[in-house]
Amino acid sequence: MTMINSFLAEKGIYLLTFILLALGVAGIITCNNYMKKLICMNIMQVAVIFLFLCLGQKRGGTIPVALSGAAEAAEYINPLPHGLMLTAIVVSLGTTAVGLSLLLRIKEKYGTIEEDDLLYREKLLSMETQRTREKLKKQDQQSKDK
Amino acid sequence: MIESNLPVLIILSPLCAALICMLLTAIHRELGRAVVVLAVLVSLVMSVMQLRLVIDGGPIHYAIGNYAVPYGIELVIDSLNALIIVMISLIGFLTVLSAGNFSDRRPLVHGAANTILALLITGLLGMASTGDVFNLYVFLEITSLSAYCLIALGGSRGVVSAYRYxxxxxxxxxxxxxxxxxxxxxxxxxxxxxxAEILDKGDHDNVMLLASCFLIPAFGIKMALFPFHGWQPSAYTHAEPGTRPLISGVMGKLPALAMFRYFYCIFGTDFVYVKYMMAVLGVFSVIGMLYGSIMAMWQSDIRKMLAYSSVAQISYISLGFAVGTPVALAGAFLHMLGHAFMKGGLFFCTGAVRFKYGTADLNDFGRLYKKMPLTGGLLTLAALSMIGIPPTAGFFSKWYLALGAAGQHEWIYIAVLVISSLLNAAYFFKLIEKLFIQKSSGIRERWSSRELELPVTLLVPIVVCFIAILGIGLCNAWIVDVLMMSLEGVGL
Structure with missing residues (x-):
């Protein structure tokens, strides 16, 4: 029992982060709705942010702001992963914004964001363009014959 | 003053242009585009200067903002990425120049497309020159985000493929x-x-093994290596027509460069599992080379054919990494440079045909060489180069790859290299047959002029790509010498 306890105390957070990551990836693969896929993508990104924050953590460390009485580096947690993740959060914000605007355009053009419907409509669209192309070619031929 | 700050100025120039482009487009429709063209031209000139500096004086280490090196961000320019930076800025310049012919009528969309194009070039240049792993991530995402937007600008099909990407x-x-x-x-x-130094000292094999299990799929997806290529064909096909040469010609090469940096510069040869990782990469590339070529044979839309052929061509580069001797690595980098001009040139040509006749169907290409001699010439040369016929760039990169593989006694790789080249020949001769032999179909001209077959801005890229493909082929010894300056002692 103590072994499991100590394992969970030391590595448990990594296990949870991994589960979160796997949930996100699984969601992207299995969800049919594009909005849900986007949400799962965000969950996945949050998992990585947690992973980095775990790296910066240490027992007995305080926030990385210069305090009187704490002069040693050992007394502060590592601020660098936090800085990195600030950048990663901004990137994930940008990605989400682009994703949402793309979703808006998809909804505008196809009228749906369900993957099955979308595939069906894409097929219809390609058949239609082929038909119009053939029609145009026939018209060209006829005008030439005349 | 300029000389000592070259590495960062090359990246900053298109970035600044991107920042003011929208504003200037609001004043006048073409002003923003002109600034972007000028900025990328400035980058091109500076990158050539930088290449000369690197050849004369060895690698440049540039600390941004003078922060001491392990703490601040560092840009490292050796002869490998100096050449690749010249390639990016040259194709970037040509793309920006020709993209004006395909621009949207709405001024706001026109300005936005140019802004994003400048950002894409910034990201690519940054990815090539950075020496910091997190900085690489930031530039990777700048590249990817602008690529999503540019692909989405290519119409309703483009939006869906951009979302999947x-x-x-x-x-x-x-x-x-x-x-x-x-x-x-x-x-x-x-x-x-x-x-690299810290990993050298301690025993970090397990960490490196685990990290490379994540890094191979990561770069594999970004460079569209075989099992991870699913997003690529539709994205390349439906991207905004003016920007396709840059997206399909250059974008896949930079993750490959990053992969090289990880496996050969950071992990290095002391990583005991590197052989196994490279074997995995080799299997992916072998299957990719065959799969991409076979899929390309099925397509009747020329854009889709070129997109699938990219899957095969990117595998040549990873095959060079998988072999891992300096000669094979030089072949991989030569292929990176050559393929960028071949694929970029082919997309410039299809763009030109689309501009003049409004079609991208292979069956409409009948006797095109009469109507568009220069375009037909580049299509033929690029196709021959893809197959690997001397004295084009494609032959020499495959030659060095085969030479490297023979040095390691990897006969399977050579066999697949030859088979894949033959498959390339099958579908590129289809293109050449359509160009020269098939009867011309009744396609109507949308743009015509007495003196020129195309507007000057479309002709310049075609001529430059033509010269570049021949030039890389003929000067291959010089280029390989320059590459070897950094590759000596790097390989397995």
Whole structure:
């Protein structure tokens, strides 16, 4: 029992982060709705942010702001992963914004964001363009014959 | 003053243009585009200066803002990425120049497209020159985000393929971040050179093994290597027509460069599992070379054919990494340079045909050489180069790859190289047959002029690509010498 306890105390957070990551990836693969896929993508990104924050953590460390009485580096947690993740959060914000605007355009053009419907409509669209192309070619031929 | 700050100025020039482009477009429709063209031209001139400096004086290490190196961000320019930076800025310049012919009528969309194009070039240049693993992530995402937008500008099909690319690309970025987290946790540094030294000293094989399990899929997705290529054909096909040469010609090469940096510069030969990782990469490339070529044979839309052929061509580069001797690596980098001009040139040509006749169907290409001699010439030369016929660039890169593989006694790789070249010949001769033999179909001209077959801005890229493909082929010894300056002692 103590072994499991100590394992969970030391590595448990990594296990949870991994589960979160796997949930996100699984969601992207299995969800049919594009909005849900986007949400799962965000969950996945949050998992990585947690992973980095775990790296910066240490027992007995305080926030990385210069305090009187704490002069040693050992007394502060590592601020660098936090800085990195600030950048990663901004990137994930940008990605989400682009994703949402793309979703808006998809909804505008196809009228749906369900993957099955979308595939069906894409097929219809390609058949239609082929038909119009053939029609145009026939018209060209006829005008030439005349 | 300029000379000592070259590495950062090359990246900053298109970035500044991107920032003011929208504003200037509001004043006058073409002003923003002109600034972007000028800025990329400035980058091109500076990158050539930088290449000369690197050849004369060895690698440049540039600390941004003068922060001491393991703490601040460092740009490292050796002869490999100096050449690649010249390639990016040249194709970037040509793309920006020709993209004006395909621009949207709405001024706001026109300005936005040019802004994003400048950002894409910034990201690519940054990815090539950075020496910091997290900085690489930031530039990777700048590149990817602008690529999503440019693909989405290509109409309703483009939006869907951009969205799919966004999901897959974000998974790749996340996997890359996990790899960085593992390496950072083990070494405590983000600088590539510093990380390589620390990994050298201690026993970090397990961390490196785990990290490379995340890094191979991450870069594999971004460069569209075989099992991870699902997003690529539709994205390349439906991207905004003016920007296709840059997206399909250059974008896949930079993750490959990053992969090289990780496996050969950071992990190095002391990583005991590197052989196994490279074997995995070799299997992927072998299957990819065959699969991409076979799929390309089925397509009747020329854009889709070229997109699938990219899957095969990118595998040549990873095959060079998988072999891992300096000669094979030089072949891989030569292929990176050559293929960028071949694929970029082919997309310039299809763009030109689309501009003049409004079609991208292979069956409409009948006797095109009469109507568009220069375009037909480049299509033929690029196709021959793809197959690998001397004295074009494609022959020599395959030659060095085969030479490297023979040195390692990897006969399977050579056999697949030859088979894949034959398959390339099958579908590129189809293109050449349509160009020269098939009867011309009744396609109508949309643009015509007495003196020129195309507007000057479309002719310049075609001529430059033509010269570049021949030039890389004929000067291959000089280029390989320059590449070898950095590759000596790097390989397996």
């Amino acid at each position: 966004l999901l897959v690309g974000t998974i790749a970025a996340t996997l890359y971040l996990i790899g960085v987290a593992l390496l950072y946790g083990a070494t405590g540094t983000l600088n590539m050179g510093d990380m």
